[in-house]
Amino acid sequence: MQKPFRPLRLGTRGSPLALAQAHMTIAALRARHGWDEGAVEIVVVQTSGDRIQDRALAEIGGKALWTKELDRALLEGEIDFAVHSMKDVETIRPAEIRIAAMLPRADVRDRLVGAASFDALPEKPVVGTSSPRRAAQVKRLRPDAGVVLFRGNVATRLAKLEKGEAHATLLAAAGLDRLGQSDVGVAIPAEVMLPAPSQGAVGIETLSGNGAMLDLLATINDADTFDCVMAERAVLVGLGGTCHSPIAALGRLEEGRIYLRAEIISPDGQETIGDSLRIERNDVATAEAMGRGLLEWASPALRALFEA
Numbered sequence: 593m594q595k596p597f598r599p600l601r602l603g604t605r606g607s608p609l610a611l612a613q614a615h616m617t618i619a620a621l622r623a624r625h626g627w628d629e630g631a632v633e634i635v636v637v638q639t640s641g642d643r644i645q646d647r648a649l650a651e652i653g654g655k656a657l658w659t660k661e662l663d664r665a666l667l668e669g670e671i672d673f674a675v676h677s678m679k680d681v682e683t684i685r686p687a688e689i690r691i692a693a694m695l696p697r698a699d700v701r702d703r704l705v706g707a708a709s710f711d712a713l714p715e716k717p718v719v720g721t722s723s724p725r726r727a728a729q730v731k732r733l734r735p736d737a738g739v740v741l742f743r744g745n746v747a748t749r750l751a752k753l754e755k756g757e758a759h760a761t762l763l764a765a766a767g768l769d770r771l772g773q774s775d776v777g778v779a780i781p782a783e784v785m786l787p788a789p790s791q792g793a794v795g796i797e798t799l800s801g802n803g804a805m806l807d808l809l810a811t812i813n814d815a816d817t818f819d820c821v822m823a824e825r826a827v828l829v830g831l832g833g834t835c836h837s838p839i840a841a842l843g844r845l846e847e848g849r850i851y852l853r854a855e856i857i858s859p860d861g862q863e864t865i866g867d868s869l870r871i872e873r874n875d876v877a878t879a880e881a882m883g884r885g886l887l888e889w890a891s892p893a894l895r896a897l898f899e900a
């Protein structure tokens with residue numbers, strides 16, 4: 593593919609993790625096409641998610657806060673493509689914008705930081721998180737735990753822990769690894785804490801109408817990651833799309849098919865509805881049906897969380 597005659601403009605949030613992921617994307621493009629350093633420039637776009645730090649995401653409008661400004665920059669032609677943590681990208685995207693590619697997925701697990709294990713935490717431990725999924729899973733493992741709101745970027749959350757605002761916190765291994773903090777925390781097996789849909793995946797979006805950019809980004813797409821993450825996202829669609837409820841989902845390739853697991857959990861951790869099945873790659877319809885099926889098994893109180 594020909595070298596662009598002007599630098600491509602990569603839009604990203606300005607957090608250290610977002611910038612690390614932007615640089616990974618540039619490295620992938622350069623390695624694939626032999627481009628020199630100036631071929632891609634980074635355009636930092638501040639998002640409302642970055643500005644508002646003192647309230648839970650679910651409370652102030654959800655994941656759209658991470659993408660809205662980058663969507664606008666794409667639509668107005670200020671950037672050629674945008675790089676996101678897929679976990680932060682809304683389930684339903686505007687028709688004009690397409691998820692064009694994903695980089696190879698990193699470690700999908702969460703890491704517990706502040707204690708060697710959930711059992712090692714003191715009685716009535718305080719755990720800092722702003723994720724409804726992590727909060728519910730913590731309560732399932734430790735019904736005596738209290739949860740306090742931890743938001744902000746990875747460094748901010750680690751600083752809160754350092755200051756003693758909680759006994760422990762949970763962070764995505766992928767984020768810690770990409771920030772050079774692989775030594776922080778202990779990984780919790782996915783069997784114990786099923787991760788969030790899309791966790792550990794970096795996605796690249798561009799305009800649906802930009803064929804040249806779609807073709808270019810396809811050259812660095814990791815199809816295994818793409819298909820698994822799309823299956824997890826389809827579970828979210830089945831659950832009602834844009835909700836802020838405790839949901840976990842993970843797809844893994846096994847002998848050419850996707851082994852897909854998902855669960856919804858009541859906020860007090862007392863009720864878990866989970867399912868697993870093997871589906872063909874691209875069988876989005878079955879993944880969606882799995883999400884709908886979870887709701888059918890849920891108690892009325894749990895189901896109500898998804899009807900809001």
Ligand SMILES: NCc1[nH]cc(CCC(=O)O)c1CC(=O)O
Pocket residue numbers: 677678679680762763764765766767790791792793794
């Ligand atoms: N919601 C914030 C967010 N979005 C993506 C990641 C980590 C990187 C990833 O999952 O790809 C994080 C931080 C965290 O959950 O610890």
